[in-house]
Amino acid sequence: MADYLRVINPTTPLDNVADATTAARAGALGAFLLAASGAIGGLIVIFTAESYAAKLRHVAEAMYGQGSEIARASAVMMTPALVYMSAAMSLLFALGIAVLGVVQWRKLTRLIPLILGLLTLYGLLMLGLGKINGNPTVADMQIPLWREVLSVVVNLVAIALFYAGFRGGNWLSKQAKADRAG
Helix, strand or coil, rough: CCHHHHHCCCCCCCCCCCHHHHHHHHHHHHHHHHHHHHHHHHHHEEEEEEEHHHHHHHHHHHHHHCHHHHHHHHHCCCCCCHHHHHHHHHHHHHHHHHHHHHHHHHHCHHHHHHHHHHHHHHHHHHHHHHHHHCCCCCCCCCCCCCHHHHHHHHHHHHHHHHHHHHHHHHHHHHHHHHHCCC
């Protein structure tokens, strides 16, 4: 664990294969962290499907106007089955990210941490912009503050792990290229 904490520090130089391998595997740990977070989020939605569907119907009314034809049509579609399908997609994405974590653990690439890190950063930026700009319908879908804070912390830790994974994978890639050339 001390090795991971040391190589996660962006100022720590990577100057040997062991450090670079540990750093690259930190990117896999970031993927596992994101996968666990996504799976927990999907399970929360599954266990609160009926109230979640009710919130979605309320949002449709707020968005399209109470009593309007499109609000009624949207409300009809907002069933627990739709929520279960959404939660299933969340669980599928979590599984996909976990698979990428396994691939990263074995292959020690720089591409997987780069892509997952950029996507995680994008998600954080969109969350921040959503909070800054606000949206009147968001009040109806309010997520508890503790879950938002936990999500931000998990994403920040994942970004640090992905950066370490990118650095480690990049170092290993350059080293392999130098070994082939020399």
